[in-house]
Amino acid sequence: MKKTTRTIREAKGKTPVVCITAYDAVTARIADAGGVDLLLVGDSVGNVVLGFETTVPVTPAMMAHHIGAVARAKPEALIVGDIPFGVAHDDWSKLLAVCADFLRAGAEAVKLEGGAEIAPTIRRLVDAGVPVMGHIGLQPQQVLALGGYRKFGKQEQEQDKLLADARAVAEAGAFCVVAEMVDAGLAQKMCAAVEVPIIGIGSGAHCDGQILVIHDLLGLSGKYPSFAKPRVQLEKLGAEAVAGWAAEVRGDARKVQD
Ligand code: KIV
Numbered sequence: 001m002k003k004t005t006r007t008i009r010e011a012k013g014k015t016p017v018v019c020i021t022a023y024d025a026v027t028a029r030i031a032d033a034g035g036v037d038l039l040l041v042g043d044s045v046g047n048v049v050l051g052f053e054t055t056v057p058v059t060p061a062m063m064a065h066h067i068g069a070v071a072r073a074k075p076e077a078l079i080v081g082d083i084p085f086g087v088a089h090d091d092w093s094k095l096l097a098v099c100a101d102f103l104r105a106g107a108e109a110v111k112l113e114g115g116a117e118i119a120p121t122i123r124r125l126v127d128a129g130v131p132v133m134g135h136i137g138l139q140p141q142q143v144l145a146l147g148g149y150r151k152f153g154k155q156e157q158e159q160d161k162l163l164a165d166a167r168a169v170a171e172a173g174a175f176c177v178v179a180e181m182v183d184a185g186l187a188q189k190m191c192a193a194v195e196v197p198i199i200g201i202g203s204g205a206h207c208d209g210q211i212l213v214i215h216d217l218l219g220l221s222g223k224y225p226s227f228a229k230p231r232v233q234l235e236k237l238g239a240e241a242v243a244g245w246a247a248e249v250r251g252d253a254r255k256v257q258d
Pocket of ligand 1: 180
């Protein structure tokens with residue numbers, strides 16, 4: 001059955017929400033066959049698929065291209081398109097135009113990085129009919145300003161800010177909120193503090209749901225964050241398959257022609 005923003009919101013307190021990234025029709029098909037609830041066409045496409053160092057170079061046009069590919073797989077999972085660097089802080093009509101392009105390409109919601117400071121923008125988008133997934137804690141689009149990736153919410157002062165962020169984003173109308181690299185105890189407090197699902201990534205086991213980058217799960221990333229254990233080594237298996245075929249071609253060309 002097709003998953004909607006309502007399915008995700010109403011799962012809170014009943015069943016964990018399972019989310020994963022997808023960047024094209026193949027990863028969408030694999031993830032959907034695995035029975036996930038939500039496919040995020042993440043701007044992680046930049047570093048995971050396109051070879052950039054960070055998500056910062058990703059543009060709305062790149063995102064729309066990948067959203068279209070995921071949508072053409074016609075998954076049952078809800079499709080969420082990530083608003084890339086800079087766009088949510090640009091003027092309102094440009095942001096709305098990007099959201100409209102994403103929805104036309106097949107996204108059924110968008111994701112915005114940011115805490116309390118972005119809540120008025122989330123409210124305005126929701127009022128305009130654009131469903132929004134929030135994203136607090138580590139915001140990878142801030143990597144240049146942060147000078148690297150780190151865990152959030154270890155100090156009390158930062159904990160108060162993050163709880164306020166979770167509340168502000170949820171109260172602005174987000175149907176769920178990603179909490180990335182948040183201290184596990186704090187993530188649990190967030191789940192108790194807001195009415196929509198908190199979807200953790202590197203934030204402990206006790207969130208309302210979890211999200212992973214699909215390439216990390218499939219062993220296609222080369223290096224892996226500590227919280228993501230590959231369940232299969234597809235890169236290694238793929239290289240072995242190619243090497244086997246190449247050896248066959250080089251060793252017995254006639255056999256291959258037959
Ligand atoms: O872009 C992305 O893949 C993400 C997830 C890791 C949450 O934002």
